[in-house]
Amino acid sequence: MARLIRTEKEVEGRFEEVWIVVEEDPLEQWPEGPLAVVGRPAARQDGPLRVRGEARYTADLKLPGMLHAAVLRSPHAHARAQRIDLGPAFELPGVRAAIGPGEAHGLEEEAGFAGAAVAAVAADTFGQARAGVEAIEVEWEELEVVLDPDDAVKRGLLTDPEPRRYERGDIERALAEADVVVEATYRTQTVLHNSLETHQAVCEWQGDVLHVYISTQYIWGIRQAVADTLGLPEDKVRVVCEFMGGGFGSKNSPDEYTYIAAELAKRTGRPVRCALTRREEHTSAGNRNATIQRLRAGARSDGTIVALDGEFTNSVGWSGWNASTEGPMRMLYDCENVRTVTYGAQLNTPPMKAFRAPGFVEGTFGLECLVDEVAARLDVDPLELRRRNYANSNEGTPFSSKNLEDCYRRAEPHWERRHEVRASSDATWKRGVGMASQIWYGGGGPPSYAWVRLGSDGRATVITAMQDIGTGTRTAMAQIAAEELGLPLEHVDVVLGDSARGPYASISAGSSTLPSMGPAVRAAAADAREQVEDIAEQRGLAKGTPVEEIVGVLEESQILGKGARGPNPTGMSVLTFGVHVVEVAVDVETGEIVVERVAAIHDVGRIVNPLGASSQVEGGVIQGIGHTLSEQRLLDPETGRILTTSLDAYRMPTIADVPEIICEFVDRPDEHLTNLGSKGLGEPPIVPIAAAIANAVRDATGADVHELPISREEMLRALEAAKQKEKRGAPAAV
């Protein structure tokens, strides 16, 4: 039965105390290992639709009479629109409506970054809307621009009133008593999500109901936020997202484009699309914020890390939140003395948004590079050092499951290759191997619901108003239902993507979709199975007879099974783990870095679809390679305007940059976590890759790389510094 509990809810590493109605989760977990459907590779059910272009994305939607909106964005990094004249826009052909500051949520007089939305125009075509925007006259009062994060911290320009402080043990004493202390500063750059489908929404009013078609990671969050902001009852907002072209954390909320479309639709009585252009996607759709990490580690000569000290500055931007860049330092190792302080610098730069393990990607780069530098100083094998500092609890709280040691054991053969990899170096190309560990959340949680409809034809439909962010969620949900019902996978369909069709479902963020939704789907399928078994029993068919053989008794009737996600285990930390071993080659004359091989081993509980899981890992590794080597959003240092606004200036990896990627999973259900034992995998594979590459580069060349991206510029600088250091007589690192 349902009960009300007070619990800590985590999304993307941010916690809040909430009351949640939870239902019990009485099902026993399935046995470990591949089952009939779950645990076996399944091709995406919607693959053919996608490759044939039949999958309908928000970007494909053309409603009768639909208008197009364009947005006037601030050219200044900090300015106030003193006067705005929308009039000239109305003079132009095709223009139907124009709105300014205060007329839609997100349109503001004060622009805190170049690209902030100020006004918007709706017209028959996008070109006409753009012309309308260009015709709007604005008198700007330019304000002081702050771009330097250290400067902002010094002046107290922070996103929170106070920096976030954490301390355990006695850090100063531990550092004083340590045999070695390693100190280093690491910097990470701003990178962009660059979803294939840009941020966009189509809004249409039908009577007093607002229909919002939107590319989103959170149908129910959009429904609630839009209703709250517009003062509507939630049932007067319908949200639809059947297919979406990526989000990576940047599509969790409605944002200005949705409110602009809704307001312009209201004023014109027509459906309105507001879609960001690729250029706007680079300026106004969020980013992974830059960080500065000033770190110290103290260790005893036996390899015990006794002190970890970190000062972290997140370049949050004009708004956004202060992600837990310090998280890995607190959680990854068993270290008695830890102190962190994390500043969120408020700058006149575009606001950060969650981006695939926000904070932990950046923090793991710093920490895992630092740990390798400790290993080098102590002359301890980096894998051995990590084992010696293995954490068996999360600051005293037991883990619901942790199989990082199994990941390390599986990493051994990959790690062992380092001798032959190094030996394959020549005068120009130096080769090396590096590793890094991964810790992150990914437990999911309630509330999440699903229904399963079963007919006498032995076909089942899973119905839930969730979204498939593009990870293959549909297929995984179908696998879980098919397994529970004992049906072939192709006899199960999944209907999702519409708040008017199906129950509440969780956000697809924080690696939570599968661990939140999977148990609800399984519970719904079990409910349906039990109902049909009861009916069959009344016809004299024994319990345990396969569903396919008994559904015939239903004839015209249908069964509707209902399922809910049960609670998380109390008093336990639900976390994901893994390790990457990376091989690189560095051309020491030209600074070129080639990632040649990545072995990615992760512990995320039960694997539902090994094919989908390996796709997740490959995608995470590739996105991480871009973060590590080539991607960076650049600003004009004088004005704060963004310079990299196109896909040729902002360099994501191409298929030619992709190395051999080996994916391995521990694949052991978390016995404390729901009826499924699965954790999420969306984020873990991007967490350790940067540090593993940097450690491999250091192994190959002896050069200290402390800054992302490790472009040729950075690589050549580090190689030159290593050369100078050697000249002065000090041995290069490693």
Add this chain to the structure above:
Amino acid sequence: MELLRPSSVAEIDGGVFVHGGTEVVPLLREGLLEAERLVDVRGIVPRGVRDGVIGAGTTLAELEAEPGIPDALREASRLGASPQLRNMGSLGGNLLQETRCWYWRLGYDCRLHGGDRCHAREGEHREHAIFANGFCASAHPSDVAAALVALGALLRTNRREFPVEELYRLPDEGNRSTTTLEDGELLLEVELPQVQASTYLKAMDRKRWAFPQVGVAAARHADGSTRIALAGVAPIPWRIDGIDALDSVTPLPRTEWKVPLARALVHRALSALG
């Protein structure tokens, strides 16, 4: 805007020429180029390779698979852009492409746009020039242009014939253009002298689909002389006499890294010529 498709060079009467459209169309869309009249020249510019003469309408995709041209030009074609762009982009269009300087591309009132300052010099310039960057620090992006300069190619237009080097000029106070082409002048053919050996080496931010950080073309000519030309290091394709020229560069603070890179690539290119 009107689109004309003339059937002979003689019919040309003003307008902006467009061939593959991979450069002109984005420039039009961004408002960096204005055209009342667009002239599709695909019907009148020669295409294909014959006896050392290359039609300016030959695509980069055709050149990268063409056995009858020097290695430097084939490599420069292969390493440029992406397969989609190489399928559309022509040799002539590639030679005339504009800089990738972000300030220029974003329409800053910079010297190339007729303004009175180079924003890149004091601003963000990691991709910019190490030679001839006092007036404008932009870097010329064409791989193929550097190859043709090293190869000592001749250009034929509807009006004249001249060495490819003379297609380019450094912008100055009085004239902001980086080419010597006159209004209505159309590139038609490229003539290549016989060379003994040639090569093109390119450093990029990623393995494919990026403009050159530094590109180095080198060719050993029939008279035994060696010509070297660089892409991505000056506002125009930059010819150097030898590796020592890299001792007299004028890098900006954040283009210094290009100097050792250029040095390594020039050294390799010369070694490759044997």
